[in-house]
Structure formats: C-alpha cells, structure tokens
Amino acid sequence: MKVTIRYRSLLFALFFCTSGFAATPARGQLRVGAARVDITPPVNPGYPPSGKYEHERLYVRAIVLDNGLTRAALLNADLGNMPEDVFADASKQIAGELNCPVQDIIMSATHTHSGVPAGPPPQQPTAPLVAAMLDAVRQAKAKLQPAQVGFGTGSSYLNVNRDVVSDQTHLWTQAPNLNAPSDKTVAVVTFAAPAGDPIAAYVNYAMHPINGYLVGITSADYPGAASRYVEQAFDDKMVMVFTQGASGNQNPLLMRPATNALASKSDVRITGYELVREDVEAPLREGKVPHGKLDPKVADRLERWIESEGQLLGEEVIRVMTNTRKMSGNVAITGEQKTISCPGRQRINAGREGEPGTYKDSDSVNIRLGMVGIGDIALTAVNAEIYTMISQRTKRLSPMAHTVVVTLANGRANSGYIPDDASFGHNTFQVLGTRLKPGCAEQGIANGLVEMVAQYVPR
Numbered sequence: 001m002k003v004t005i006r007y008r009s010l011l012f013a014l015f016f017c018t019s020g021f022a023a024t025p026a027r028g029q030l031r032v033g034a035a036r037v038d039i040t041p042p043v044n045p046g047y048p049p050s051g052k053y054e055h056e057r058l059y060v061r062a063i064v065l066d067n068g069l070t071r072a073a074l075l076n077a078d079l080g081n082m083p084e085d086v087f088a089d090a091s092k093q094i095a096g097e098l099n100c101p102v103q104d105i106i107m108s109a110t111h112t113h114s115g116v117p118a119g120p121p122p123q124q125p126t127a128p129l130v131a132a133m134l135d136a137v138r139q140a141k142a143k144l145q146p147a148q149v150g151f152g153t154g155s156s157y158l159n160v161n162r163d164v165v166s167d168q169t170h171l172w173t174q175a176p177n178l179n180a181p182s183d184k185t186v187a188v189v190t191f192a193a194p195a196g197d198p199i200a201a202y203v204n205y206a207m208h209p210i211n212g213y214l215v216g217i218t219s220a221d222y223p224g225a226a227s228r229y230v231e232q233a234f235d236d237k238m239v240m241v242f243t244q245g246a247s248g249n250q251n252p253l254l255m256r257p258a259t260n261a262l263a264s265k266s267d268v269r270i271t272g273y274e275l276v277r278e279d280v281e282a283p284l285r286e287g288k289v290p291h292g293k294l295d296p297k298v299a300d301r302l303e304r305w306i307e308s309e310g311q312l313l314g315e316e317v318i319r320v321m322t323n324t325r326k327m328s329g330n331v332a333i334t335g336e337q338k339t340i341s342c343p344g345r346q347r348i349n350a351g352r353e354g355e356p357g358t359y360k361d362s363d364s365v366n367i368r369l370g371m372v373g374i375g376d377i378a379l380t381a382v383n384a385e386i387y388t389m390i391s392q393r394t395k396r397l398s399p400m401a402h403t404v405v406v407t408l409a410n411g412r413a414n415s416g417y418i419p420d421d422a423s424f425g426h427n428t429f430q431v432l433g434t435r436l437k438p439g440c441a442e443q444g445i446a447n448g449l450v451e452m453v454a455q456y457v458p459r
Helices: 084-098 129-142 221-233 256-265 277-285 296-322 388-397 421-425 429-433 441-456
Strands: 004-007 027-029 031-038 059-066 071-077 105-109 148-155 159-165 172-177 185-192 198-205 239-244 250-252 330-347 359-374 377-382 402-406
Touching (some): 031 129, 031 198, 031 239, 059 221, 071 084, 071 129, 071 239, 071 359, 084 105, 084 129, 105 359, 105 377, 148 296, 185 296, 198 296, 198 402, 221 239, 256 277, 256 296, 330 441, 359 441, 377 441, 388 402, 388 441, 421 429
Parallel strands (some): 071 105, 198 239
Antiparallel strands (some): 004 330, 027 330, 059 071, 148 185, 159 172, 330 359
C-alpha cells in the first residue's frame, strides 16, 4: 500500500538556529540547561493527597541544548497525552524563545493515567500547561552551561505484553502475556558537566502508567516516582525527563496493588492473591457499579508500590548513567518533522474486545513524525501510541546505533492506537478501536523515521 509523505518545513528568517538538514551537520561546543515546573492540579477535598510520596506531584520538565550554532528543546509533562492544541501553541512560543524551528523540539507526555484532579470521573488537567512549558524552557535556557552528552542502555523487567487470549473465554483480552514481544530496554541520554556532574537525563522506557487508573488519586505514576528518585539521588541538581517508548501493547507485569485498589472501590473481596484485572476494572470503567470509598490502607499500599516501581526503574537509570563513559562535547544538533498519511476506517459495530470488528472506509489518518539528532544520538518521535514491534523495526533499520523512539510526542494523532501489521488480527480494544487500516502505518512510521535519521547521520 502506498504511503504518501508530506514534508513540512518551517522557515525562520534571521533566527538563531539553522533549519532543515545540511549534507554534513555542523558541530559546535555543547551547552545544556534543565528545569522543572510544578503543574499539580488543585486538591480535591474529597480525595486529599497523602503528602507522603513524590509521585503525588506533577511536573513539566525541560532540557535546552545549544551548540553555538543551533538550539533544541526536549520537554515532557506528567499528562495522559500531549493535546494537539497545547503542542501547537507551546511549540510555537518555545521556538520563538529559543530562536529555533519547531522541528528542533520534542514535547512528550509521560502518559500517566492519573495525572488529573483527584476523584471520578477523570478530568483534563486544569493547569496552564503552555505557560508552564514556556517557563520551564526559560529556566533551562538561563542555566545553560558547558556540557557533554553520552548514550547508554539497560534493562528493566517491569513491563509485559498485555495482548493475550484468555484461558477461560478463549477470546482476546488484557492480561500479562510473557510469550509475546516486549522491549525491556531502558535508554538513557546523559547530559553532564565536563567535571562529570549530571545536568539532565533523557530516559525512554515502554510501559503504560496505569497504576492509578480509575482509583481517584492524583499521581504521576511510576514515571514521576522514577524521575524524582533520580533527581533526589543527585540532590535535585539535575532533571530527569521520562519519555514513553512503544507502549501501545505494554502494561506493568505486576498489577495486584492497583487491581486491589479498584476492588476496594467496588466492594470486590480482596483475597491476597492476584485478582483478574479485567473482571474488577470493567464494571467500574463501564459505569456498572458506583465508585465507592477507597480503603486508606489499600490506597497506601498502591502508592508505596508506585514508589517502588519508580525506585527500581530509577536505580537502573542511575546504573546506566554511571557506566556511560563515552561522552562528547562537540556535537551537531538538528531536527526535522514530517507527516505520513494512511487509509482510515470507522468501526460500525460495538464491543470492547474479544469479537471481530466491522468497519467502513473513512478519512485518511495523518501521523506526525519527528527527529532530533544530537551528536551520534537520534531521538525519533511519533504523536501516537504505537506497538512495540514498530519501534523495534525502526531501531533495527536505523543507520544510527543510538536511536530512540519517543511516543505520545508533538501533539496527538487521531489514529487511536497504532498496532504493527501482525497484531491487526488480535481482537483487543486497541486493535478494534484504531482508525487505521492494516498494511500502512508500521511501514510508514518505521521508514519515515529511518529516512530522517539517514538524512541526519553526522560524518
């Protein structure tokens, strides 16, 4: 199936940064600054925070890069997604603040499912996000200092593929599938002062932050816990920016504390054993049972578990940072964005998962791709939730060994989830709900990202 690619070039006359690619990207001496800004929503008196855990606060974090020739910005926010209007407004203002093109910016969401004002039903964040993002960039810009950058990877076995055929119903459902693809890679880009003190870490890992989903708490989930754990390990003198990898079909392996919290809210007996997640979640999610009062002891166990997941991931990040020896301070910086268009569909039957969907043709789906190159590191971006095999295909085909795939970045595609072609036969809610026809997006995303990386490769 033909994939059409529409290139977007944004020209900024007399701006500080260069735009587009040169045959050989120019190198310069790297400077880096980083900052975070609190965006925790107001407290709901009916669901007061415990005040005991770092993940109860939400942040926007920013890393600003400058090599004397161009600038770039890497941001994240403790949000469920990156709204298109927020990206459009914030990226324009940030580009103006840094005098660089929008394509030199990657702006992503951590994808926390509880980064909202506490209490059901879930709401959108009320914080002035654009102002907070601009504030974080300005603070980071003011802290620019000589720096070096290095890349390293580790592993974390917290995640698992979540698409599986139920042993009881023999239908597709959501539960741990230890035999299906799951990328355990923790990718870490470390920015440090010449003396070795860390300035920032840009971290990528693929796992849905759903511990607080439907529970009623406000939480940055494990990404927030991990970020604060690493930041505090270095006395809050650095910033950790967490980004989602290809987590479209990746859940936490261990969900007992979160499922128990939902059981507590719906008067399901907590046995001590693992409960079947979908059996407990579905009645609350679908409004078949009311949201009851969450037992404080059960809530505290969940919050301690979120903190524990963050500590485990944070320690792996610190281990990778410690062992990242090859650092460079003379680097090229450049970025690009483009959009691919794939045939669309609209579902015309009902049902969350298990049974096949029926569809009619619909408008094409546009997916925004991005790439920011920093020395020998390629940070690629997709504005949707993609399946893990799309990311693995991209990294396998990339001409640069240090390639990262950041999802839920630079706005929000109207695609829904983006499965790899082989997974379109799975009757899961992600596959049934996608607006994409099979046979286009996996190839289009992987080839589009690889093409941008190939154009960048510094020589």
